[in-house]
Amino acid sequence: MAKIELMSGNDVAVKAAIIAGCTFYGGYPITPSSEIAEGMAKALPPVKGKFIQMEDEIAGIGAAIGASLTGAKSMTATSGPGFSLKQEHIGYAVMGEIPIVIVNVMRGGPSTGMPTYPAQADVMQARWGTHGDHEIIALMPCSVQETFKLTIEAFNLAEQYRVPVILLTDEIIAHMREKVEIKEKNEYKIINRLKPTVDPENYNPFDTKHGMVPPLAPYGEGYRFHITGLTHDHTGFPTSKPDLVEKLQERLRDKILKNRKEFDWYEERMVEDADIVVFAYGATARSAMRAIKDARRENIKAGLYRPITMWPFAYDNIRKIAKTAKQILVVEMNLGQGLGEVERGVAGTKCKVKFLGKANGELITPTEILSKIREVSNV
Amino acid sequence: MYNENVFNYLRTNKLPHIWCPGCAHGIITAALLRGIDKLKLDKNKISVISGIGCSGRTPGYLDMNTLHTTHGRSLTFATGIKFANPSLTVIDIMGDGDALAIGGNHFIHACRRNIDITAIIFNNNIYGMTGGQYSPTTPVNAYASTAPYGNVEPPFDIVKLAMGAGATFVARGDAFHIALMDKIIEQAISHKGFSVVEIMATCPTQFGRRNKMKEPHQMLDYVAEKAVSIKKWNEMSEEERAGKFPVGIFIDESRREYCEAYEDNVIKKSERGEK
Ligand SMILES: Cc1ncc(C[n+]2csc(CCOP(=O)(O)OP(=O)(O)O)c2C)c(N)n1
Ligand code: SF4
Numbered sequence: 001m002a003k004i005e006l007m008s009g010n011d012v013a014v015k016a017a018i019i020a021g022c023t024f025y026g027g028y029p030i031t032p033s034s035e036i037a038e039g040m041a042k043a044l045p046p047v048k049g050k051f052i053q054m055e056d057e058i059a060g061i062g063a064a065i066g067a068s069l070t071g072a073k074s075m076t077a078t079s080g081p082g083f084s085l086k087q088e089h090i091g092y093a094v095m096g097e098i099p100i101v102i103v104n105v106m107r108g109g110p111s112t113g114m115p116t117y118p119a120q121a122d123v124m125q126a127r128w129g130t131h132g133d134h135e136i137i138a139l140m141p142c143s144v145q146e147t148f149k150l151t152i153e154a155f156n157l158a159e160q161y162r163v164p165v166i167l168l169t170d171e172i173i174a175h176m177r178e179k180v181e182i183k184e185k186n187e188y189k190i191i192n193r194l195k196p197t198v199d200p201e202n203y204n205p206f207d208t209k210h211g212m213v214p215p216l217a218p219y220g221e222g223y224r225f226h227i228t229g230l231t232h233d234h235t236g237f238p239t240s241k242p243d244l245v246e247k248l249q250e251r252l253r254d255k256i257l258k259n260r261k262e263f264d265w266y267e268e269r270m271v272e273d274a275d276i277v278v279f280a281y282g283a284t285a286r287s288a289m290r291a292i293k294d295a296r297r298e299n300i301k302a303g304l305y306r307p308i309t310m311w312p313f314a315y316d317n318i319r320k321i322a323k324t325a326k327q328i329l330v331v332e333m334n335l336g337q338g339l340g341e342v343e344r345g346v347a348g349t350k351c352k353v354k355f356l357g358k359a360n361g362e363l364i365t366p367t368e369i370l371s372k373i374r375e376v377s378n379v
Numbered sequence: 380m381y382n383e384n385v386f387n388y389l390r391t392n393k394l395p396h397i398w399c400p401g402c403a404h405g406i407i408t409a410a411l412l413r414g415i416d417k418l419k420l421d422k423n424k425i426s427v428i429s430g431i432g433c434s435g436r437t438p439g440y441l442d443m444n445t446l447h448t449t450h451g452r453s454l455t456f457a458t459g460i461k462f463a464n465p466s467l468t469v470i471d472i473m474g475d476g477d478a479l480a481i482g483g484n485h486f487i488h489a490c491r492r493n494i495d496i497t498a499i500i501f502n503n504n505i506y507g508m509t510g511g512q513y514s515p516t517t518p519v520n521a522y523a524s525t526a527p528y529g530n531v532e533p534p535f536d537i538v539k540l541a542m543g544a545g546a547t548f549v550a551r552g553d554a555f556h557i558a559l560m561d562k563i564i565e566q567a568i569s570h571k572g573f574s575v576v577e578i579m580a581t582c583p584t585q586f587g588r589r590n591k592m593k594e595p596h597q598m599l600d601y602v603a604e605k606a607v608s609i610k611k612w613n614e615m616s617e618e619e620r621a622g623k624f625p626v627g628i629f630i631d632e633s634r635r636e637y638c639e640a641y642e643d644n645v646i647k648k649s650e651r652g653e654k
């Protein structure tokens with residue numbers, strides 16, 4: 001039976017992680033994400049899971065990756081400065097194809113910035129924070145209920161595609177309490193990583209015979225294999241042969257890009273006939289929702305496009321909107337991180353891109369968005 | 380043959396290894412495998428983790444569950460592996476730069492937690508892989524590619540550092556005294572808790588060449604002459620000790636191991652609904 005609870009985004013992420021089957025958490029406390037660590041410290045032991053507070057964020061994600069290699073679903077959570085520290089190992093998880101979930105509760109930056117104030121300042125760090133060419137999956141919830149859903153999806157995607165998945169929330173969603181409906185565990189679709197079916201002697205950890213995502217054996221069950229952060233061939237051992245490296249790079253990209261349609265999540269409101277479509281995500285989308293309704297009352301044909309899967313970016317969805325809308329207004333709590341992506345999406349169409357951004361620790365109100373809608377609609 | 384069984388634990392198709400002639404990394408690796416063989420450990424149940432450096436290449440040659448991680452951070456992965464699956468024997472191989480410069484913080488915290496991992500530091504007093512830059516264990520006045528006028532930084536004493544940080548097994552050996560190295564490594568793996576093994580290694584290519592010891596045997600002689608037993612060390616005067624280092628087992632004590640403590644104090648309590 002479904003239960004209705006009043007919970008914060010951070011608390012619900014803990015609940016969802018346990019339902020998704022998470023049995024390991026490694027992390028380091030930082031505002032505004034610490035409630036996730038605290039919640040996991042409490043919630044894991046009763047399910048025989050392990051929680052460890054490591055000496056820093058690099059160590060937190062390192063431990064989580066190590067645990068994942070023993071077969072555990074594992075997780076870490078952090079905010080801005082800690083997210084910067086995790087980048088080295090996010091890249092390692094990409095290269096080693098090791099499932100893991102990273103929650104980043106965004107706060108103001110650069111540096112220590114504004115620890116307790118909201119921001120959406122890590123959109124680009126999520127995309128390009130770690131070095132090297134890579135694709136990454138990042139999901140952005142706009143409510144507590146959606147945080148619940150997307151935390152489970154983050155684990156599912158991590159397991160399904162053998163990748164690190166980033167859940168990108170913000171201080172508002174993380175600390176806000178809302179009503180959430182939580183069903184019985186068996187009512188949710190839970191995905192577990194593929195395990196090899198071949199004999200240990202014939203197992204290769206990066207074998208693509210059966211598709212772009214190779215099965216991953218847990219350490220300790222007879223499949224003795226090697227993983228390195230160096231470029232490698234299907235056996236897992238280092239190679240720098242250009243053709244093999246190219247094959248690896250392409251597969252790491254394609255296993256995400258070619259499957260993107262499987263998790264092309266977004267929300268559209270009143271977009272069909274809209275002259276102006278607001279592009280907003282996370283907490284900002286809540287203000288935008290109100291603003292477009294108010295605009296409609298003033299006979300401005302406004303709509304909302306809210307990306308839920310932020311990365312890889314849905315350029316096609318933007319292009320589709322750009323064919324019918326005259327303008328897209330990008331609204332975000334940063335100085336234009338999503339803006340450039342929207343501009344790439346509309347390129348070649350007549351649609352104009354306008355911008356309302358703020359990085360001063362204040363959330364963007366419906367009134368501000370409405371004023372901007374009015375302003376740009378009159379030209 | 381002394382090393383006969385060692386081949387049972389090697390990925391022989393990955394040989395020859397990348398190490399230079401005269402490098403001690405292979406000598407230490409053989410000692411590690413003799414220890415594993417003597418303890419009759421199941422290679423399916425051993426995980427060997429390393430960071431980045433010449434030393435970091437070791438796991439690739441071992442027919443076990445192996446992980447070549449990031450520079451300095453191997454203990455973080457090792458901690459996750461051991462904690463998530465305590466039934467595995469976990470061995471972490473690090474270089475001196477790896478363990479003590481970039482990984483220094485991870486190192487002291489792993490010592491403090493007393494998690495059941497065997498950390499083996501291949502201490503060649505230099506950054507081998509990247510071209511002979513000075514490391515946190517390069518002696519004062521030694522030459523390195525980033526110390527062209529001689530090193531001015533005092534080195535860490537790994538043994539003291541590990542003991543101070545709370546490791547429950549701490550030993551130092553050297554690549555010349557094979558029997559002692561074998562004994563130390565075997566005991567370190569058997570020890571329940573965090574074991575630190577420092578092996579004084581040789582890097583003729585990057586350390587030796589810059590410090591008038593370009594022949595491999597000169598470097599081995601160099602460590603051999605400096606190594607004195609703990610017993611002898613304790614009887615030596617300050618002047619006699621200059622330029623030498625003690626080898627042997629410095630501490631081998633029993634303290635509550637991390638995974639067991641978590642199991643007993645956290646998981647069991649939570650099951651009983653206690654706090
Ligand atoms: C984050 C990071 N910084 C720097 C390096 C470059 N690097 C690779 S190995 C190494 C030092 C190796 O020295 P040591 O750990 O003593 O191992 P050895 O090669 O001597 O066995 C350095 C600085 C790196 N790989 N990653
Ligand atoms: S550079 Fe030094 S440490 Fe590296 S393989 Fe050669 S001798 Fe060994």
Ligand SMILES: [Mg+2]
Binds near residue numbers: 474
């Ligand atoms: Mg070294």
